[in-house]
Amino acid sequence: xxxxxxxxxxxxxxxxxxxxxxxxxxxxxxxxxxxxxxxxxxxxxxxxxxxxxxxxxxxxxxxxxxxxxxxxxxxxxxxxxxxxxxxxxxxxxxxxxxxxxxxxxxxxxxxxxxxxxxxxxxxxxxxxxxxxxxxxxxxx
Amino acid sequence: xxxxxxxxxxxxxxxxxxxxxxxxxxxxxxxxxxxxxxxxxxxxxxxxxxxxxxxxxxxxxxxxxxxxxxxxxxxxxxxxxxxxxxxxxxxxxxxxxxxxxxxxxxxxxxxxxxxxxxxxxxxxxxxxxxxxxxxxxxxxxxxxxxxxxxxxxxxxxxxxxxxxxxxxxxx
Numbered sequence: 368x369x370x371x372x373x374x375x376x377x378x379x380x381x382x383x384x385x386x387x388x389x390x391x392x393x394x395x396x397x398x399x400x401x402x403x404x405x406x407x408x409x410x411x412x413x414x415x416x417x418x419x420x421x422x423x424x425x426x427x428x429x430x431x432x433x434x435x436x437x438x439x440x441x442x443x444x445x446x447x448x449x450x451x452x453x454x455x456x457x458x459x460x461x462x463x464x465x466x467x468x469x470x471x472x473x474x475x476x477x478x479x480x481x482x483x484x485x486x487x488x489x490x491x492x493x494x495x496x497x498x499x500x501x502x503x504x505x506x507x
Numbered sequence: 508x509x510x511x512x513x514x515x516x517x518x519x520x521x522x523x524x525x526x527x528x529x530x531x532x533x534x535x536x537x538x539x540x541x542x543x544x545x546x547x548x549x550x551x552x553x554x555x556x557x558x559x560x561x562x563x564x565x566x567x568x569x570x571x572x573x574x575x576x577x578x579x580x581x582x583x584x585x586x587x588x589x590x591x592x593x594x595x596x597x598x599x600x601x602x603x604x605x606x607x608x609x610x611x612x613x614x615x616x617x618x619x620x621x622x623x624x625x626x627x628x629x630x631x632x633x634x635x636x637x638x639x640x641x642x643x644x645x646x647x648x649x650x651x652x653x654x655x656x657x658x659x660x661x662x663x664x665x666x667x668x669x670x671x672x673x674x675x676x677x678x
Contacts, residue, residue, distance in 0.1 A: 383564040384573035411537040414613060420538035421619045422582050426575025430565075433574070447566075448574040452623035 378437070385430050388423065392434060398471035400434035402427060405464045417461035421495075424465060424485055425453055428497040431467035432481040436501045441474035444505025449478070451499035459494045463487040469497075477503050516601075524605055528598050529553075531608035532590055532616075539583055542576065546587060553591055555584035555637040555655075564632070572630030577655065581637055581667040582622050585651040588639035589617045589671055615674035617649060622669035630664050633657045647673055 376392045379385060379402075388410070394401040404427045412420025429451055436446040459465055469483035479501040484493040525548065533539055533546050542563070545556045557563070557580045565573025594614060597603040608614070637655040644650075649671045656663050 381567065382573065383562055383567060384576055385565075387562040409537050409541040413616065414535055414537065414611075420536070420579070420583075421622070422542070422575070422579025423538060425578035425582065425622075425624075426573060429573070429575040429578060445566075447629065448624075448626045450623065450625050451574065451578065452621060453578070454621045455619050 379430065379434050382430065384426060388426060390427065390430055393466075395434060395438045398435055398439035398474075399469070400431050400438055401466060401468050402431040402434060403464055403466045406462050411461075413458075416458070418458040419461075419465065421453070421455055424455070424459070424495050425451070427465060427467045428453055428469075428483050428485060428495065429499075431469040432471075432483050432497065432499050433501065435469035435471040435481055435483070436474075436479040436503075439471040439474050439479060442471075442479055442503050442505070444503075446479065446501045446504060449500040449502060451497060453495055453497045455495050456493055459485075459487045460489070465494060466490075471501075474503060479503050521599070524598055524601065524603065527605040527608055528594055528603060529591065531611075531613060532587055532594075535611060535613040536583075538579075539587075542579060542583070544580065544583055551591070551595060553584075553588050553638070555580065555587065555639075557635040557637075559632050559634050566629070569629060570632050572632070572635070574624075574626060577626065577630050577635075577665045578622070578624045578667070580635060581624060581653040581655055581665060582619060582669060584637040584655075585622070585639045585653045585667070585669050586617055586619070586671070588653075589641060589644070589649055589651055589673075590614065592641055592644065593617070593673065617671040617673050620648070620670040620672055622667055624665060624667040626665055628662070628664040631657055635664070636660075644673070649673055
């Protein structure tokens with residue numbers, strides 16, 4: 368039988384925009400999610416340096432936070448972003464994949480609270496951090 | 508005696524310079540091209556346009572535009588508007604070198620420090636529009652508010668506030 372995590376993985380990998388960006392769910396469970404996005408020249412924001420655009424990092428963060436919410440046992444159904452704040456700490460190193468890790472750290476009947484970080488191969492120095500609120504959907 | 512006032516430049520000369528600058532800003536960035544974003548200009552006012560495309564979908568069931576795409580759309584509109592405002596004086600005076608711009612010599616762009624996006628409604632499978640308002644722009648930092656809508660200007664589907672680090676003048 369397909370577990371909730373399997374369903375969520377299929378669901379995320381079926382999102383057209385996430386697929387277009389090559390996102391791969393590498394880990395998930397109990398309010399945690401990890402998604403990897405490979406480096407791609409079409410995502411470059413600064414052609415002089417080859418650094419990925421912040422907007423592509425936003426798309427990765429949003430997907431990963433949503434996945435963390437969906438994997439939380441307190442959320443029976445889907446989710447939508449209410450708000451998401453992203454802090455850009457440094458430029459991602461060109462040529463390296465970006466990995467986002469999100470934690471859904473609190474869920475009420477209606478709202479899920481999430482935080483996330485994004486790193487390149489230098490996992491000690493995050494590229495970006497995010498905090499957001501998401502809807503809790505489904506019947507109860 | 509009053510110095511003679513400079514004769515206004517022919518409209519096509521100034522338009523050519525404004526459009527070349529805007530084109531360089533927008534077409535020089537691969538990610539803006541990937542999203543398919545365009546900018547419309549009326550005088551100095553810019554409107555970001557995101558024509559709908561299947562690859563922008565985040566929820567295939569609704570369907571709705573991906574929240575990350577919405578965030579990116581708002582961020583790009585903020586950065587382009589900020590760059591445009593920052594370059595405006597040089598465009599008007601003719602100090603800007605349009606030949607270099609057209610050859611792909613992109614001016615340095617502001618860097619995002621942080622951006623907070625508010626999702627007010629789900630983004631429909633329609634074209635989206637956005638306009639940015641610069642609330643404060645100093646020598647180093649800028650604060651920008653952006654609003655995005657689809658069919659109705661007054662029914663925003665998203666808004667964002669971001670802080671940006673301005674490029675330092677090379678002189």
